[in-house]
Amino acid sequence: MLKVALLGCGTVGSQVARILLEDGDSLAARSGARLELAGIAVRSMDAKRDVDLPRELFTDEAEALVDSADLVVELMGGIEPARSLILRAIRKGASVVTGNKALLAQDGPALFEEADRNNAELSFEAAVAGAIPIIRPIRESLSGDRITRVLGIVNGTTNYILDQMDTTGAAFADALAEAQRLGYAEADPTADVEGHDAAAKAALLATLAFHTPVSLDDVRCEGITKVTAEDIAAAKDSGFVIKLLAIAELVRLGDGDGAEGTSVRVHPTLLPREHPLAAVRGAYNAVFVEAENAGQLMFYGAGAGGRPTASAVMGDLVSTARRLVAGAPGRTDTATRRLPMAGVEGIFTSYSIGLEVADQPGVLSRVAAVFAEHGVSIEAMRQTLGDGAAGAGNSRAELRFVTHRATEKALAETVADIKNLDAVESVTSVLRVEGV
């Protein structure tokens, strides 16, 4: 028998408690040990819970509960007291399962090291993409391969909003309001729509994929608040869809031929409609992995929600229990190397750039000259004439360019110089393109 301490009984925790109580027999058959729910630490003993649980399980003495357990499941969220309780568990040799991406993206490396030192294990399958098994496939199934790139739709709220904009033509604000009404977005949607949640997950994915420590500070992050209905419509016209992607890449430093480094970023991205990630609809998540030998892989499923996330937590719990029954030591993969982060010269990408220009002869040629100056080659261009009479001098036109791949540095400089052209009224959008 193994004693399980559950910290937190909210959306996910209450489902973990339910499964532990309902499925005891089959969990015991699969683990080789009975998983006994020793107690549930909560902040308020009187809060209403989603599921019916025996009242005597609840406690507000989290430390004492941790001290009594063989296995600790942390589902409180936030930095403290989650961090101290996890460390307390690890230091007495108990293994821990958590879904706390915020904590791991901030303090992961320190926690993993502490776990290793104490022969404990810190599992976190639930932290990156809810129910989707992605940590274990990356750490184990792909351990004999070389992952070169990870592209993830890892935030259901933003995928739902972008998908709504794509299907209905809605503006961002309206799609967000609808998502809030349906419970897909929180009252304060900042962490989701600004990309912070995806950035934490990107850091974790990069750490695992490239065997190197990556923290939240290393992730360049841009949310979806500036994506307009016009961006979506223009993308659609050209056979693209816009997704918020968490991207982790192995790159060459310097001008693309130096030592190995990584680039980790989150931004709205144009993807061709035929790309496997383009078909990921609504609040679903998916992680697309490219590896040297395996080629292209994709993992798809529910990225959040009480029951799906609890499924991932239970998978970690049963796997840890099996290990304890077998008497094997815990092993929390720490980084085996330390790769530098790439600067803008190391990142190769392509841009989709929207411009509002004066509808005069010679504008296109002047804009094209700026691209050429920076060595950026244009893959496609579309011109839409504005309201005024063509060639009348007072009317405007919209230009949309898609470039071939170039360094982020050359692209950023191109955009800056285009902005300074007299004939250019404004740069209306700059979006990266992947998967072409």
Place this chain on the structure above:
Amino acid sequence: MLKVALLGCGTVGSQVARILLEDGDSLAARSGARLELAGIAVRSMDAKRDVDLPRELFTDEAEALVDSADLVVELMGGIEPARSLILRAIRKGASVVTGNKALLAQDGPALFEEADRNNAELSFEAAVAGAIPIIRPIRESLSGDRITRVLGIVNGTTNYILDQMDTTGAAFADALAEAQRLGYAEADPTADVEGHDAAAKAALLATLAFHTPVSLDDVRCEGITKVTAEDIAAAKDSGFVIKLLAIAELVRLGDGDGAEGTSVRVHPTLLPREHPLAAVRGAYNAVFVEAENAGQLMFYGAGAGGRPTASAVMGDLVSTARRLVAGAPGRTDTATRRLPMAGVEGIFTSYSIGLEVADQPGVLSRVAAVFAEHGVSIEAMRQTLGDGAAGAGNSRAELRFVTHRATEKALAETVADIKNLDAVESVTSVLRVEGV
């Protein structure tokens, strides 16, 4: 240092050898031990190989090689001598990695038991869907959940052929010839097009998903040789695509309300175009999993090929090496229960049925009466008039029905009775429908 014996040096084995020799340092960093390729057993010492490998590694004394190794990688294929060599390795406590689905579908349970008895481990990530991590996610990530259904596109050859038929309108024979020309199908395509390869994988998937032994004999199997261009066109018209699916389901026995059982089958299946599996194109594979808490998951990638399959083998090898370094015993999950296989009364499915009928008044009503008699409800019907003048008595019409879900038994009886109606010239196709 761990000594690795490689048995077989064909499409997959030669890639495993290359990776072991090329990536020694990073594999050592990830395993905690150097993986030394002790030798490669082949049938003929002189055969030409895809990759350059040091000649002194080759041997035709497989048994001696096995006896010298800590880890054995079996990539010869076939039943013997693969089976005896694997048993030899296991009995001396060496862990084994294999990609041999034919052997596992036939002798899996006996081999797993022998491995357990000897504290050895038998891993086979490569056997089900090539590079796609599916064994580990099912066994570990979903170990705390209850899988209810697995739908897999697990044969690239047939998916390529059906995809070609769907995109170009080609007949089966032409699409097969094209697949053979391009190397996607073998000269003797029987194992693929008759569904035998998919059936072996279905047995393995069911065994793991439901924790019960399932062998090849338990799998009801139908290939794609009878799928016509007309079937594909009719499916397309109604928003469906035809895929060869390996299906493993938890079902209720008896009339759907008895004890729990399983149904494992392979057959061409209509899927709605919006289903995640419908987007799996060309020779790619994907496995769609439904679990009680996780909901719907999908795993997508290359299901075959030397390098992708070698990636899966290497993942097993590194994971096993880590375990040996940690000094933990092997654990090959054997079945924890024994579920009965469902008969036709236990399987709920829906049919798409194509009929050629005399174009006379009252035919539709007579056909509809047969459906009603067996309690099968019709979801949709389309009638296409033939060449003769409508109502002239000598002309024919085609009817296509899609039913609601009913037992396989009721559906089969309905089809048999419809065949006996005077006005029915022939039943031109019977296909199952999933995902609706």
